[in-house]
Amino acid sequence: MTPEQVLKKYWGYDGFRPMQREIVDSALAGKDTLALLPTGGGKSVCFQVPALMSTGTALVVTPLIALMKDQVQNLRDRGVRALAIHAGMTRREVDTALNNAAYGDFKFLYLSPERLGTQLFQSYLPILKISYIVVDEAHCISQWGYDFRPDYLAIGELRAQVDAPVIALTATATPQVADDIMEKLCFKEKNLLKGSFQRPNLSYIVRRCDDKVGQLAGICKGVDGSGIVYVRSRKGCEETAAFLRSEGVSASFYHAGLGTSSRGERQEKWKKGEIRVMVSTNAFGMGIDKSDVRFVVHADLPDSPEAYFQEAGRAGRDGKPSYAVLLWNASDLRRLRQIAAASFPSLEYIADIYQKVHIFFQVPYETGEGRQLKFDLTAFAAQFRLSRSSAWYAIRYLERAGHWTLTEDLDIRTRVQIVADRKVLNDIELPDYRMGVILEALMRSYDGIFSWPHTVDEEYLAGKADCTVPALRQLLYGLALEHIIKYIPADHADVITLHHERIRPGNLDVQPARYKMLKEKFDERIAAMKEYVEEEDTCRQSFLLDYFGEKDAEPCGRCDICRTRRQNPAVTAASLKSWIDARRGRYALKELRDAFEHPGTASGEYLSLLREMIDSGVVPPPAE
Numbered sequence: 001m002t003p004e005q006v007l008k009k010y011w012g013y014d015g016f017r018p019m020q021r022e023i024v025d026s027a028l029a030g031k032d033t034l035a036l037l038p039t040g041g042g043k044s045v046c047f048q049v050p051a052l053m054s055t056g057t058a059l060v061v062t063p064l065i066a067l068m069k070d071q072v073q074n075l076r077d078r079g080v081r082a083l084a085i086h087a088g089m090t091r092r093e094v095d096t097a098l099n100n101a102a103y104g105d106f107k108f109l110y111l112s113p114e115r116l117g118t119q120l121f122q123s124y125l126p127i128l129k130i131s132y133i134v135v136d137e138a139h140c141i142s143q144w145g146y147d148f149r150p151d152y153l154a155i156g157e158l159r160a161q162v163d164a165p166v167i168a169l170t171a172t173a174t175p176q177v178a179d180d181i182m183e184k185l186c187f188k189e190k191n192l193l194k195g196s197f198q199r200p201n202l203s204y205i206v207r208r209c210d211d212k213v214g215q216l217a218g219i220c221k222g223v224d225g226s227g228i229v230y231v232r233s234r235k236g237c238e239e240t241a242a243f244l245r246s247e248g249v250s251a252s253f254y255h256a257g258l259g260t261s262s263r264g265e266r267q268e269k270w271k272k273g274e275i276r277v278m279v280s281t282n283a284f285g286m287g288i289d290k291s292d293v294r295f296v297v298h299a300d301l302p303d304s305p306e307a308y309f310q311e312a313g314r315a316g317r318d319g320k321p322s323y324a325v326l327l328w329n330a331s332d333l334r335r336l337r338q339i340a341a342a343s344f345p346s347l348e349y350i351a352d353i354y355q356k357v358h359i360f361f362q363v364p365y366e367t368g369e370g371r372q373l374k375f376d377l378t379a380f381a382a383q384f385r386l387s388r389s390s391a392w393y394a395i396r397y398l399e400r401a402g403h404w405t406l407t408e409d410l411d412i413r414t415r416v417q418i419v420a421d422r423k424v425l426n427d428i429e430l431p432d433y434r435m436g437v438i439l440e441a442l443m444r445s446y447d448g449i450f451s452w453p454h455t456v457d458e459e460y461l462a463g464k465a466d467c468t469v470p471a472l473r474q475l476l477y478g479l480a481l482e483h484i485i486k487y488i489p490a491d492h493a494d495v496i497t498l499h500h501e502r503i504r505p506g507n508l509d510v511q512p513a514r515y516k517m518l519k520e521k522f523d524e525r526i527a528a529m530k531e532y533v534e535e536e537d538t539c540r541q542s543f544l545l546d547y548f549g550e551k552d553a554e555p556c557g558r559c560d561i562c563r564t565r566r567q568n569p570a571v572t573a574a575s576l577k578s579w580i581d582a583r584r585g586r587y588a589l590k591e592l593r594d595a596f597e598h599p600g601t602a603s604g605e606y607l608s609l610l611r612e613m614i615d616s617g618v619v620p621p622p623a624e
Helices: 003-011 020-028 043-052 065-077 091-103 119-127 150-158 175-184 212-222 234-246 260-271 305-312 330-342 347-360 377-384 388-400 422-427 433-445 458-464 469-481 512-534 540-547 560-567 573-581 589-596 605-615
Strands: 033-036 057-061 082-085 108-111 130-135 166-170 192-194 202-208 226-230 251-254 277-280 293-298 322-328 372-375 404-412 415-418 485-488 491-498
Touching (some): 020 043, 033 175, 043 057, 043 130, 065 082, 082 091, 091 108, 091 119, 130 150, 150 175, 166 175, 175 192, 202 512, 202 540, 202 560, 212 226, 212 234, 212 293, 234 251, 234 277, 305 322, 330 388, 347 388, 377 388, 388 404, 388 512, 433 469, 458 469, 512 540, 540 560, 573 589, 573 605, 589 605
Parallel strands (some): 033 166, 057 108, 082 108, 130 166, 202 322, 251 277, 293 322
Antiparallel strands (some): 372 491, 404 491
């Protein structure tokens, strides 16, 4: 089958989007390939088509559990055999999935990056027939990237064990980050395929305003169709959604503090159009396949162009006119400066937080490697009388330094430990015979069940006891009341996974050089966002494209700056020079006329001004 035939068979499309076919061909030729496509540019097809045309299983590494589950389900719906392994699964479930991948003719195995180094995965690696190593959100491997994750570095080590080409994909990589990705993934030769990040249908609008909620209500009422409103805090989500509802707008909120079922229900209602506007933190939108989003509004200023470009790009994926609106005022800039200061507490403070986390969980020195700790930031900060934000940023820095992995918003499985003495178990009179069946299954299935709590497979235990999962939970609760087991019910929380045994004070490597580099890059991104919102001459889209290395982009004609230029035809030396500088001095008179000759412009005004500037050497003459 040809790539077009595979595309038609599984997706029903007659042809590829721009750059998709080139990326597919590069992968089919066995070349290591880095694909840069904008949000909504169809990155998944770029690796799924070549994987379906090749022998073996594509190993897809992604940090986003929700996206992983969504893509696996989409593939299964199309008749493609796919599996996923992620945090929260039991060892039995992981073992079964890996066994199926090795012997069950599955085409895709999705894996979270922290799983790559586990003993269980490594034991299966020699018998897995891997066709491609696919790296989604590839910017996470770069120390220069805005979302660096040390677990991703294990992918480079994987290349020494697996002779398969790499397909790396991202929507947010500067030229520096792109080069670093290819180096870290050990590309045999550089091979960057980049689609244009221009979005002809998307209008970027920046508004400076004090009454943000009033502006927001006006946008929601004035633009038809569904939308996303991004705010920074969970409280802000709830308050903004309530305000919009009071204004007659169909709105709900979404953030990581909601339970899994609530988030899933709200997401589905929004996708179906039952909720028109979703007010969310940045927890919402990643991997959601909804092409008809007509507007994305940022009611708070993002702290990086990368985050803004990715989130704004969720509007108008169907190619129809859509809007990306950013609302800001002076308080946003003050808040960004405060974030910059709080994001990098002192190295001494960071080292102290490392010790306090271990104290909080009573982890002794020289122990703890591999432990997963359910982490409650509020309780942690209260116990040690710490600032929540400073403690949080210190914990995130320690993750970037490789000391642990912080997994947010994780579904934690039920854990059980038998605390009664093994010798007296047979003599205990149980109120329900099924409790005995459960105890027998626990002892047979989980080594060390008497020594520490084990994550258990509730469906397996319910099957053994011939009952439903809710009934099983009642039986486990009953066993806990009888002081026979320690029962830790399923939960939803942040989890810290320790990467090594606890280090004594004074010996922790907090990596000062990396700290300095990360702080400098963070400050640069904040400065770029400040420049973006304060810009008055350069086209919004051209500004963003230039940031990502796409130089000489034509003005979009749709953003607030381009519209103002049309409505206010007066030509100034500054605007003319800015326009020419954006093209590095390479321009034609026709381009100049299209940009500056509008109804109401004094005849030849821009030409006379251009002659003066050429004569004085301020700008070069136009090309013929």
